[in-house]
Amino acid sequence: MLYLHFGGCVENMAEYLKGCSVSCKMSWEDLQALCRGEKLYCKQLGVNRGSTNVYDVEFICDYKKTKEEFYLLKWKGFPESDNSWEPKRNLKCHKLIKQFHLDLDQQLRRHKRRNTPKKLDKEISSFLVQKAKLRQSLKRWEAHLNQTRNHPGRIFVANEVDLEGPPKNFTYINNYKVGQGIVLDEMAVGCDCKNCLEEPINGCCPGASLHRMAYNDKGLVRIRPGQPIYECNSQCSCSSECPNRVVQKGIQVDLCIFKTENGRGWGVRTLQHIKKNTFIMEYVGEIITNEEAERRGLVYDCQGSTYLFDLDYVEDVYTVDAAHQGNISHFVNHSCNPNLQVFNVFINNIDERLPRIALFSTRAIRSGEELTFDYRMQIDPVDTESTKMDSSFNLAGLPGSPKKRIRVECRCGSDSCRKYLF
Numbered sequence: 001m002l003y004l005h006f007g008g009c010v011e012n013m014a015e016y017l018k019g020c021s022v023s024c025k026m027s028w029e030d031l032q033a034l035c036r037g038e039k040l041y042c043k044q045l046g047v048n049r050g051s052t053n054v055y056d057v058e059f060i061c062d063y064k065k066t067k068e069e070f071y072l073l074k075w076k077g078f079p080e081s082d083n084s085w086e087p088k089r090n091l092k093c094h095k096l097i098k099q100f101h102l103d104l105d106q107q108l109r110r111h112k113r114r115n116t117p118k119k120l121d122k123e124i125s126s127f128l129v130q131k132a133k134l135r136q137s138l139k140r141w142e143a144h145l146n147q148t149r150n151h152p153g154r155i156f157v158a159n160e161v162d163l164e165g166p167p168k169n170f171t172y173i174n175n176y177k178v179g180q181g182i183v184l185d186e187m188a189v190g191c192d193c194k195n196c197l198e199e200p201i202n203g204c205c206p207g208a209s210l211h212r213m214a215y216n217d218k219g220l221v222r223i224r225p226g227q228p229i230y231e232c233n234s235q236c237s238c239s240s241e242c243p244n245r246v247v248q249k250g251i252q253v254d255l256c257i258f259k260t261e262n263g264r265g266w267g268v269r270t271l272q273h274i275k276k277n278t279f280i281m282e283y284v285g286e287i288i289t290n291e292e293a294e295r296r297g298l299v300y301d302c303q304g305s306t307y308l309f310d311l312d313y314v315e316d317v318y319t320v321d322a323a324h325q326g327n328i329s330h331f332v333n334h335s336c337n338p339n340l341q342v343f344n345v346f347i348n349n350i351d352e353r354l355p356r357i358a359l360f361s362t363r364a365i366r367s368g369e370e371l372t373f374d375y376r377m378q379i380d381p382v383d384t385e386s387t388k389m390d391s392s393f394n395l396a397g398l399p400g401s402p403k404k405r406i407r408v409e410c411r412c413g414s415d416s417c418r419k420y421l422f
Contacts, residue, residue, distance in 0.1 A: 033077020057093040059132035060100040062125040065118045071097070072125075074132075103131050106160075134163050141166035145328075150174045151250030155328060156271065159259040167266070171325045174250070176356070179288040182318065186348045190235025196244045204244060206230040209350065214343075219246045220277040221343065221360050228313070228355070229345040246279050247345045247358045253280065255371070257331050264411050266331040267370050274365040280340060283309060283329045283357035285322030293319035304408060306334070306375055306421065313344045314352045329359065334421055335372035337414035339365050342377055372412065375421055 026034070033056065034040075035047040055075050061083060062072035069088040074080060091097065104116065107124050120128075142157040149155060151174070157166075178184055189208060196204045197217055206213050206229075214229040216222050223229070232244045254271040274280065285307065288296070293308050300308065300323060307323040307330065310316055322330045332340070341362045344355035359373055408421040 030077060037077050057091070057096055059129075059136070060093075060096055061129050061132070063100070063104065063116075063120055065116075071100070074129075099135075100128065100132075103128055130163050134159065134165055137165045145172055148172045148174070149251075149327075151252070153251035154254045156254065156256040157258075158256055161259040161261050164259060169324050170330065172327060173284060173325050174327060176284060176320070177286045177325055179286050179292065179321075181289065182287055184287075184349055184354065185351065186234075188233040188235060188346070188348050188350045190233055190237065192237050193232075194238065196232060196236075196238050196242050205232050205236065206244075209346070213244060215243055215246055217243055219243055219279070220275065221246075221279070222277065225341050225343065227343075229343050229358070230350070231345065231347045233348045235348075247282060247356065248347050251281050251328070253278075255281075255328055257328065260333070260370075262411055262413065264333050267333045267372075268328055268331050269368055269370045270365055271367060273367050274361050276361055276363050278361045280359045280361060280371065281327065281329050281332075282345075283320060283322065283342070283359065284327040285309070285320040285330075286325050287311075287318055287354065288321050290316060290319055293321065296321060296323070306408070309357065311353065311355060311357075313355050317353045320357065332359075333370065333372050333412070334375040334410065335412040335414055336374065336410060336417045337412070338372040338374045338377075339363055339369070340371055340373040342373060376418075 031042075032045050032047055035042050035045055041048050056077070058074045058076040060071050061074055064070050064085075070085045071088060071091065072083055072085050073091075074083050088097070101116075104120075104124070107127055108114070108116065111124070138157045138159060142155065145155045145157070149172070159165075176184070188205075191201060191204045191208070193199065193201045193204050197213065197215075200207060200213065202208065204213060209228070209230050211228055211230055212223065214221055214223045214227070214231075221229070229247070231246065231248055232238050232242050236242070238244070253274060256269050256271055257266055258269055259265075260267045270280075290310070293310075297308055300306075305323055307321060307326070309320040309322070311318045311320060339362055340359040343358050343360060345358045346352075346355055359371075365371070410417055410419055410421045
């Protein structure tokens with residue numbers, strides 16, 4: 001609990017506010033700025049009489065050059081009416097100055113101007129302020145995503161293309177959210193193996209469903225697309241380090257949500273090198289019935305959305321809707337030549353109508369490369385060994401691609417582009 005000292009000293013406010021506990025909506029830095037602005041002292045915040053005159057630059061608004069360089073500064077914790085021009089020699093916010101000039105140079109290039117003017121046009125300075133505010137907004141969203149995630153891989157956010165901020169009406173979730181009228185029963189049976197890879201008992205968890213082990217000793221998938229993955233579960237005797245526990249450990253690599261330059265909206269790129277056959281992420285959203293999916297699909301058609309995935313491994317009963325609730329897979333774009341492949345995964349729930357959808361790399365992927373999968377994924381039934389394929393090769397043992405209703409132009413840019421998504 002934080003106590004503010006109003007010009008005097010309050011040794012213990014706890015007795016005065018006994019039983020009162022309210023969550024603070026402000027960040028630590030904003031609280032410090034507020035205290036300094038109001039000349040309030042707080043021991044826990046580190047704000048005392050000697051530090052109330054310390055000011056932090058929130059962002060840079062403008063630039064001019066006379067005999068020396070000046071910057072118009074927005075002060076953290078103060079209204080914009082308190083913005084002030086300060087000489088460069090007095091400033092220590094070197095990163096903010098560098099970022100300001102990167103944004104400025106980008107704008108000057110767009111206006112086909114080579115040299116930095118001594119005074120900026122109002123149009124350019126206004127854009128730079130909007131850009132600075134956007135970057136703050138994206139940083140707050142980035143922090144929220146990383147506070148919400150339950151996986152080791154970090155999430156970064158970048159938009160160097162336009163002024164679009166975080167998506168509205170989208171909630172980041174880590175696992176399926178079950179829609180109305182749907183029940184997820186944990187009915188998996190655990191294995192008794194001590195070493196599931198080298199000494200599996202009765203084929204371990206995959207063997208119980210008449211399938212083979214999906215991973216090698218490095219956790220890379222070794223079965224062909226179309227075959228299901230059965231991981232060890234909460235009922236198993238093996239440890240958490242079992243090589244048959246991959247998808248359940250979550251995203252392991254650092255990823256970046258970024259704004260694409262060719263009109264494809266947001267995309268996702270990896271910030272680390274990825275080996276072939278590596279698990280990347282799950283496709284997560286709200287599980288709904290196909291009837292509800294048809295109803296929502298009519299609405300999404302008008303928006304050109306493609307977030308509905310049929311869970312049709314054995315029968316087309318349920319759909320995953322990631323339009324408003326999902327994880328980072330919500331932002332992964334389509335490509336006719338993708339670097340990700342979809343697999344059905346079963347862990348604690350072995351109801352074949354409700355698989356988990358996992359995306360694995362199809363090849364080595366360089367750091368900085370965009371991640372994509374084919375919204376119309378298909379596999380050659382000749383290459384499929386799963387016993388679940390025999391009766392209906394058109395299902396190919398894969399979850400259905402996003403529901404196909406309207407003709408949508410493809411902008412993936414690959415040499416094998418089909419020109420249309422659907």
